[in-house]
Amino acid sequence: MPKCALIYDFDNTLTPRCMQEYGLIAELDASPDDFWEECREFALRHNADGILSYMGVTLTRARQLGIRLRREDFVRLGRDIDFYPGVEEWFGAVNAYAETRGLECEHYIISSGLAELIEGSRIAQAFRAVFAASFCYDDNGEAFWPATAVNYTAKTQYLFRINKGILDITNDRDLNEFTPQEMRAIPFGNMIYIGDGLTDVPCMKMTKQKGGTAIAVYDEDSIDTAQALLTQRRAHYALPADYRRGGDMWNVVCGLIDDIAAREFDHD
Numbered sequence: 001m002p003k004c005a006l007i008y009d010f011d012n013t014l015t016p017r018c019m020q021e022y023g024l025i026a027e028l029d030a031s032p033d034d035f036w037e038e039c040r041e042f043a044l045r046h047n048a049d050g051i052l053s054y055m056g057v058t059l060t061r062a063r064q065l066g067i068r069l070r071r072e073d074f075v076r077l078g079r080d081i082d083f084y085p086g087v088e089e090w091f092g093a094v095n096a097y098a099e100t101r102g103l104e105c106e107h108y109i110i111s112s113g114l115a116e117l118i119e120g121s122r123i124a125q126a127f128r129a130v131f132a133a134s135f136c137y138d139d140n141g142e143a144f145w146p147a148t149a150v151n152y153t154a155k156t157q158y159l160f161r162i163n164k165g166i167l168d169i170t171n172d173r174d175l176n177e178f179t180p181q182e183m184r185a186i187p188f189g190n191m192i193y194i195g196d197g198l199t200d201v202p203c204m205k206m207t208k209q210k211g212g213t214a215i216a217v218y219d220e221d222s223i224d225t226a227q228a229l230l231t232q233r234r235a236h237y238a239l240p241a242d243y244r245r246g247g248d249m250w251n252v253v254c255g256l257i258d259d260i261a262a263r264e265f266d267h268d
Helices: 032-046 050-065 071-078 087-100 115-120 155-164 172-176 198-209 223-231 248-267
Strands: 003-008 104-114 129-137 143-148 191-195 213-218 237-240
Touching (some): 050 129, 050 143, 071 129, 087 104, 087 248, 104 115, 104 155, 115 129, 129 155, 155 191, 198 223, 213 223, 223 237
Parallel strands (some): 003 104, 213 237
């Protein structure tokens, strides 16, 4: 069965706030404003990558407070993440619709947030793979060092992993080997990328350039950014962050699935 892929950013795309703000920051005895300001100051002081900075501040604050941050602690904190309307029902509904068109739909996350928090969220089982920042853990199970940091431009490599079906992030050899188009798992033209802001521009641009579709989502606080992405031709659509059946997002994505199915079966 031919495949299509819906690929999402996470923070402010599926959720109204950054995932760390649903429990992790409070666990670190900070307010969101103070935590993010500390991360910005760390990055400026050390000329450091922003993603590595917030991961470093997380570990430093935990040590200072005598908190053991284990994988299961992050997973527990991920359970409190809230979502935009319709998100929790979205994946099953889209899968069922795609199946009526003869397609298998897969869902992926490419996020600068923490994979462990996403793993604990109520929608974790919907994804074929989650590409996000993560920690290394010592023999006592405590986080001690970043394992993966996914910043803005680094996100694009994961589009190629999805395209080629190479989801093991330690496997760079096969990722960089030449793969004929007909042997690739999911064509770029069968991809729909959904994100909310400037950090998604590299993925939106690449998805568009290679024949897929880019959607900018917005709520009342981010409509100007989404409209700018649309007018600058970085996204094909700017849509409200409402994933309920019958809404704009539902209608547009179902129409795109119809287009993908038509191409696949016309080709056959």
